Amino acid sequence: MTIHQSLKEKQRQERETLVLQAAQEVLLERGYHDTSMSEIAQRVGVAKGTLYQHFASKEDLVLTLFKRELQVLQDAMKQILKEQESVDIRLSHLVDEICRQIAKKHMLIFMWRESIDTGMELDSQLQAAFNTIHMNMLSLLDEGKNNGVFNAMLPTEVMLESLIGMIMSRLFKTLRSGKKVRHEDLVRYLKCIYFHGITAPASSSQAYQLSAEEKDNISTEHINA
Amino acid sequence: MTIHQSLKEKQRQERETLVLQAAQEVLLERGYHDTSMSEIAQRVGVAKGTLYQHFASKEDLVLTLFKRELQVLQDAMKQILKEQESVDIRLSHLVDEICRQIAKKHMLIFMWRESIDTGMELDSQLQAAFNTIHMNMLSLLDEGKNNGVFNAMLPTEVMLESLIGMIMSRLFKTLRSGKKVRHEDLVRYLKCIYFHGITAPASSSQAYQLSAEEKDNISTEHINA
Amino acid sequence: MTIHQSLKEKQRQERETLVLQAAQEVLLERGYHDTSMSEIAQRVGVAKGTLYQHFASKEDLVLTLFKRELQVLQDAMKQILKEQESVDIRLSHLVDEICRQIAKKHMLIFMWRESIDTGMELDSQLQAAFNTIHMNMLSLLDEGKNNGVFNAMLPTEVMLESLIGMIMSRLFKTLRSGKKVRHEDLVRYLKCIYFHGITAPASSSQAYQLSAEEKDNISTEHINA
Amino acid sequence: MTIHQSLKEKQRQERETLVLQAAQEVLLERGYHDTSMSEIAQRVGVAKGTLYQHFASKEDLVLTLFKRELQVLQDAMKQILKEQESVDIRLSHLVDEICRQIAKKHMLIFMWRESIDTGMELDSQLQAAFNTIHMNMLSLLDEGKNNGVFNAMLPTEVMLESLIGMIMSRLFKTLRSGKKVRHEDLVRYLKCIYFHGITAPASSSQAYQLSAEEKDNISTEHINA
DNA sequence: TATGAATGAGCTTTCATTCAT
DNA sequence: GATGAATGAAAGCTCATTCAT
Incomplete structure (x- = not known):
């Protein structure tokens, strides 16, 4: 039975x-x-x-789908947060993971948009899932600010929303569909901009340049991760 | 008569x-x-x-609305591009302008989303308007890369999409609606991240620092919030 | 004044x-x-x-148009009925006139169809006009039957409706639009069929005869009605 | 199952x-x-x-209805055309059949009118059905002309359109609704007029014949008028 | 439990008619 | 009188949801 x-x-x-x-x-x-x-x-x-x-309804179906997708992200995030790495590297890994999921299916982008644009009352579970992710990322950013790795003058919320905005943009739809840029490169550029901005690295003082060591680090750990 | x-x-x-x-x-x-x-x-x-x-139809109504909004942006953009300023300042002003328009009514964000997500066949006029704006911004970024102001290693398209992504995010909806951050500050943070990234400025030089003027403007209460 | x-x-x-x-x-x-x-x-x-x-309304406009058109026919009919000719010739002239009006503009056909097909409540005036024309034509046919010119075994109503049916058919729209037949010829053929039928003229014997069987089947009561 | x-x-x-x-x-x-x-x-x-x-649509519904009705006519026609009878009898049977169908429901008349008057793009199937019927009737008439049964001087198209016009007139609506005439009689009268015209049969013996003199009269006066 | 025909609220769009200017 | 913008009833059609089989 x-x-x-x-x-x-x-x-x-x-x-x-x-x-x-x-x-x-x-x-x-x-x-x-x-x-x-x-x-x-x-x-x-x-x-x-x-x-x-x-x-129960069309909305319920879609919401369930959203939850499953978010769960995958949450699980991956859990692993990444446990890593014994510096904040910037963990954040980098997290970005990698999100971009990887987006690349597979643009469901994350879709969810993010629908959940904002339409009134589709996010039910409490989905709300909670979003919140958890939100909180975890905020923690990561705050930790970085406390460690002196991230710019402490920036409000953490703004840092977070900027990151999400960049990731959830047309980038993947547009650029990847045109086959102009390889996925890995795209993510690397993205992180470069998010971490260092678009301003050219200072030639003399190296303010914006990465040290050879750092470069190696990034190319092997952040970027190639 | x-x-x-x-x-x-x-x-x-x-x-x-x-x-x-x-x-x-x-x-x-x-x-x-x-x-x-x-x-x-x-x-x-x-x-x-x-x-x-x-x-003539619902679509026509919405398209007309879109065109009007875009026209305002295009007009402002025309003025800004004529300014006798360095590229980074002109780009900064452009971001100011876009954010100002978004702050008034989130129509720009809406348009941008709808024009991507829905099939709503953007009529040729609207398409052209989008293209013009797109081209102008790409030119600005390229000019900056040629001048050594912007990081020449980043693909211009990626730079542009990142910027748009950051601006067209939930930032204004979420943060402004919660009254957590003043609009001017929000824009300043946004530009700071886009130009310099979230990484903490190197102690010695002021590469990542805000100008004295800018610092004063940023009310500490918000930043530390 | x-x-x-x-x-x-x-x-x-x-x-x-x-x-x-x-x-x-x-x-x-x-x-x-x-x-x-x-x-x-x-x-x-x-x-x-x-x-x-x-x-007063769309219907009124169309009805008025119909009445004017009918009036033209009624006037012409009045003249024709006064002619000092045999019935068949007067009827022939009447057919000529109707066909001439149809050829100018197919309004007569249009009216006839609309007035039958749609519920368009023919107002009393229009009804009266139709009736007058109807009566006059019936008189003509009856006169012919009495004179021995027309086949007295046919009910006058059927004779009339057949004529109208033939005239108000696609004939003018179709054949004239294809320029296949000259108007005058068309009318001549039409009258030939109406007056003599499609059967070949008897060279020698009984070309126009009905079989004995058919004759018997026609009940005299109806024919004389 | x-x-x-x-x-x-x-x-x-x-x-x-x-x-x-x-x-x-x-x-x-x-x-x-x-x-x-x-x-x-x-x-x-x-x-x-x-x-x-x-x-799929209102038009589709009506077209389907039309096709069904036409199919019935086409089937009956097929049988009639196979009969081992002279052309005039076969044509007579065909007229019987069409009138029978009209008498049941005036759908045939309706179809014929709508298909002419409205732009309702007859889909290819319906067009084909109409054409088949048209062709078959033309063949019958031509055969009759070749056999010397029908008047070879009349254009076949005119003969056909006249017949259709007579049948598809108000006759059935008007006369049958007033119960003035029995259906069978109505059809018989109709065929009598179509085959022999309304002119009275020659007096002496041959019921439906015109005297040679009369014939001349008509052909010169009526027809050439 | 699976099915898919039936449902009906709700959408976009049309157009004869009205009426303030 | 002339105007034409405003009106609103009514049309064709869609689709999430229900329920008898």
């Missing part, structure tokens, strides 16, 4: 995953409003009604 | 402006798809049909 | 005629439902509101 | 037929433009949306 149930439960999970994958596809192709329950059902190969056995 | 006509024309313009304002409101609140012609009409206090005397 | 009034009245009449002409044009091009008051007004070069000073 | 499917399919067909019947009713009562999907739905007793599960 238990086995039977767990088998059924397993099948249920599998179907749910299939639905979420199909939903992701359509969502990314058409956007929230032009995504119809019919099309999702069709892609999975089930009837519309079946979707409603897994999800 | 001329007076009569100009009076009617004036009224027409006024009503059209009212419609566009109402549309802007609803658009910002609900997003394109959840904005209904009914609600716009209701807010202006006219009948639905009246909207169609000014605009 | 009277002169002044009559001048105004004259202008009024002229404008009304212009409106009716424009209406006719659009009606013929697009059909009743796709004819908009706006387009009529535009073609005349007046404002929509002006139309309503002449006609 | 098959049984289950066929049951569903059957129900589907039934409902579709109901919709088409209701559509036919309203169409006949009000004409294409004044027929609303709402009213059709109301008469069937279903929601508006249901109609769109069967037909």
Whole structure:
């Protein structure tokens, strides 16, 4: 009986995953409003009604998808935060991870936009997930400011939002789709700008230059990570 | 006769402006798809049909709104590009201007998002306007790279997209709505990060430091908040 | 004063005629439902509101147009009926006249169709006009039957409707538009069929005869009705 | 499974037929433009949306109805053309059939009118069906002319259009609705006029013949008038 | 439990008619 | 009188959701 149930439960999970994958596809192709329950059902190969056995509504379906995606990010983040590295390197790794997930599917960008633009009342769980990520990143930035690694004169919130803005921009859609820039390079440039700005490194004093040591560090650890 | 006509024309313009304002409101609140012609009409206090005397369709209405907003930006940009200042200062002024416009109404952010996310076929005029702005900013960045002011190792496109990403983020919506940061400070921080990155300035030289003038302007309470 | 009034009245009449002409044009091009008051007004070069000073409604406008057209037919008919000719020749002339009017503008066909197909409640005047024409033609046919010129076994109503059906068909639209047949020939063929049928003229024997069986089947009660 | 499917399919067909019947009713009562999907739905007793599960659009619904009706005519025509009878008898049978169908529901008349008057782009299938019927009738008439049965001096197209005009007139609507004439008689009269004209048959023996003198009279006066 | 036809609220758009100027 | 912007009822159509099978 238990086995039977767990088998059924397993099948249920599998179907749910299939639905979420199909939903992701359509969502990314058409956007929230032009995504119809019919099309999702069709892609999975089930009837519309079946979707409603897994999800209470279209919104619920999308929210669930969002949560799963966020969970992946949260898990990766947990690992990165535990690393025995300096803040800047941990932050660098985190950026790598986010960009990697974005590169796979632009779901993160999509979520971020939808959750802001539409009224789609983020339910408490999703809100919490966003908050956790938010807090963790703020902590990282604060730690860096306390350590003298990051500029203490910048409000941490502004630092965070700037980073998210840069990452969640059209960068990946536009530049990657045109095949102009390799993903790794793109991320490296991004981090370079975020950490050091676009101003040219001072030739004489090396203010903006990276020391040879630092360069090695970055190219091997931050950038190539 | 001329007076009569100009009076009617004036009224027409006024009503059209009212419609566009109402549309802007609803658009910002609900997003394109959840904005209904009914609600716009209701807010202006006219009948639905009246909207169609000014605009051929919902899309036309929104596009017109977009064009007006972009025109303001384009005009300001024209002035700024003519300034007899160094590239970094001109770019700084441009960022000021964009942020000022965003602060007034978040229409720019909205436009930028909608124009990317939705298929809403940007008509050729709007496309051209976007391109002009894009080109001008790329020129500015290239000039800076040639002058040795900006980091020549960064691809100009990436520099541009990063800037736009930072500006068009939730920053203004989130931080300004919470009244945590004064607008001027917010812009200053933003530029600081974009130009110099979040890394702490090297102790010796002042490369990453804010000018004395700038420092004074930044109220310490906010920075330390 | 009277002169002044009559001048105004004259202008009024002229404008009304212009409106009716424009209406006719659009009606013929697009059909009743796709004819908009706006387009009529535009073609005349007046404002929509002006139309309503002449006609109470769109339906009234069209009805008035119909009446004028019918009046022309009625007047011509009056002359023809007075002719000192045999019935068949008078009928022939009448057919000529109707076809001539149709050829000028297909308004007659249009009227006939609209007045049947749409519910457009024919107002009493128009009804009366139709009736008058109807009666006159029936009289002509009856006279012919009494004179032994027309086949007395055919119910007059059927004779009339057949004639109208033939005339008001696609004939003029189709054949004339393709320039296949000259108008005069077309009318001649039409009358030939109506008067003599399509059967080949008997060279020797019974070309025009009905079989005995058919004759028996025609119930005399109906024919004499 | 098959049984289950066929049951569903059957129900589907039934409902579709109901919709088409209701559509036919309203169409006949009000004409294409004044027929609303709402009213059709109301008469069937279903929601508006249901109609769109069967037909892609209002036009599609009507076109489908037209095709079904034409198909019935085409099938009957096929049989008639195969008959081993003289052309005039086959044509006579064809007229019988068309009139029979018109008598049942005036859909044929309606179709014929709408297809001419409205721009309703007859889709290629319907166009083809119309053409087939057209061609078959022209062939029949030509055959008759070649056989010396029909008057070879009349253009076949004119013969055809005259016939259609007579049949598709108000005859059935008007006369049948007044119950003045029995259907069979009506058709017989119609054919009598079409085959032999309204002119009285020659007095002496041959019921329907014109004397040579009369013939001359008509051909010179009526026809050449 | 899966199905998919049915539902109906709600959307964009049209246009005859009105009425303040 | 002439004007044409404003009106608003009504149309065709969509799609998330329900529910009988």
